[in-house]
Amino acid sequence: MPSISEVVALFDATAIILLLTTVVVFVIPIFILFPPIPVERSDALRQTHTKLGIPASQSNLRTQTSPDHNHQPGKAPKIQSLYVYPVKSCRGIEVGHSKVLPKGLEFDRLFAFARQNPRATNAPLLSGEEETQPKKRPQWEVITLRQVPLLANVKVDLWLPDASKTSRQLGRVGGRFIVIRFPWRDSGLKGIIQWTSAKLSRGLGATPEKEFMLSIDFPSPNEIKAAGYHYEDTLFFSKSIHALNLKNEVPPELGVYLGVAVPISIFMVDPAQRREVFRNAPRKDDVGYQPVIDFQDAYPLHLLNLTSVRALESKVQKDENLKFLDARRFRPNIIVSGLKEYDEDDWRRIEFSQPPQSATVKVSGSVFDVSCRTVRCKLPNVDPATGIRHKVEPDNSLRKYRNIDEGAPKSGCFGMQLSPIFSKTDDPEDLELSLEVGMEIKVLQRGPHLAL
Structure with a gap:
């Protein structure tokens, strides 16, 4: 015959199992509706689009x-x-x-990042400019690996619509997009969650990333107005390029990661003004x-x-x-x-x-x-x-x-x-x-x- 202490222990174990079962049954629907791992844009695009490119494991340069x-x-x-x-x-x-x-x-050099030009106002003239025709430099200047080597770690995925794919929620979705990703981890508890999410979703070797998405189809005048974009000059080497400024789309964390102290934007050339x-x-x-x-x-x-x-x-x-x-x-x-x-x-x-x-x-x-x-x-x-x-x-x-x-x-x-x-x-x-x-x-x- 079991002792009183053994009976109490048995009831405690049963209670714990029942409590855990109740918690799991309650939490599973919440995880389904509000997943602890954030849904990435690529997860959504994969339902209706195909990613352009050859996987690194199959690269034709593996034996270069x-x-x-x-x-x-x-x-x-x-x-x-x-x-x-x-x-x-x-x-x-x-x-x-x-x-x-x-x-x-096709798809080559559609966009370029630019940083605010600290010399835009009252700047000395560029080589070849006439002293009698002074002009301000553009407010922005294109940045490349020459000035900002960490751009090499900014990854770009290009997604094209796939007629063979249909999303149950969205149906067929058109449009061509790039998803721009760069290493980023916030401080504190949020950073710990980001680190854990990266490991769970992309493997133990993954690092947290921040991403943003752009359409590669040039926007219409109405879309430009609605998004708050505007045409602006940007300095490209010694020349000025008139292009579409998409500054609203660039998260401020990108400048912090790249080590650029001034605001950063991204520009797109108008196909009609190449x-x-x-x-x-x-x-x-x-x-x-x-x-x-x-x-x-x-x-x-x-x-x-x-x-x-x-x-x-x-x-x-x-x-x-x-x-x-x-x-x-x-x-x-x-x-x-x-x-x-x-x-x-x-x-x-x-x-x-x-x-x-x-x-x-x-x-x-x-x-x-x-x-x-x-x-x-x-x-x-x-x-x-x-x-x-x-x-x-x-x-x-x-x-x-x-x-x-x-x-x-x-x-x-x-x-x-x-x-x-x-x-x-x-x-x-x-x-x-x-x-x-x-x-x-x-x-x-x-x-x-x-x-x-």
Whole structure:
């Protein structure tokens, strides 16, 4: 016969079990209605959209240091990888194929972050400005990895509507969006919840992030007014760009993370007001249209040769902060393999086409004018994986071993700038080419270059 103490213990255990069961039954509906892990925008978009890009685990650059990418006699060089950068200087998106428009790859450099220019009022004149025609600098100036290396840690996801997906609550949802994410954790209890939520939702290696979403479809005048956007000038290098200011969309925490003490905004170029490219670019009289750009530095596309990357790497002084030279440091759109080192230096016109064995129907390739060499600044010193800027490399090696263009003395040149060539230019719908990983490269013309 059980003792009194054993009976009391049994009742206590039963009471505890009943209490816990009651709590669980009560809490589960609350968790369903008000989940402890915040619902991210990607969770909602996944119901109706598909995310653009190749997962990092399947990247075509996983083996970028392999000698298999070097020149091999009898084997055609090819496109190894393609990248777009929807927000200038932020993380790129690797794709398997892309449309090519007069402005370059689709979705490339649509947006750029800008900081308030502390010298906007009563500033000294820029080089080349007339003293007799003083003017104020723009209130904003575009920021890049050159000034703010932590932009490398700002991730960008691009979501496109998927006709095969339907949300039970929303039905089919259109629109194209980017979700911009950056590392962020609040202080105190809120920060602990954010840290826990990140681990539960994205794995033990995840860190808390803050995000915001933008449409990549340019807004109508009514939408601009309703959202409080406005057109404004922003300084881009030494030039002023008139673009749409979307300051209302940028959370103040981003400036804190980036270490920028002044207000930050994000700008979008109006597709009707893109900048025409001249300098070394082909002219309308010759190719039927004038190349244009959004927030690209100077030309629509940038090409990089993996074999050349490895050749430059052999000259670079490596250390703990630079163990190998990642091609992504140079922020190319088109990364090619199977060429001799620096073979691209004298290209003037090239064609990309499908390998003969993979093309069931003979189609013309995509032709590009190789407008000039890419004159490098110190931006490649920033590690694209960490946002840490190396003190000297690869800038030192570029200036020492790649000072090859008389138009850019004392500067290193690496990679090539391209402009697309369209076979028909009478109809805007004809101004489109396509590129795909695996396409073969044919050099149509070679000749000298002189940077302007």
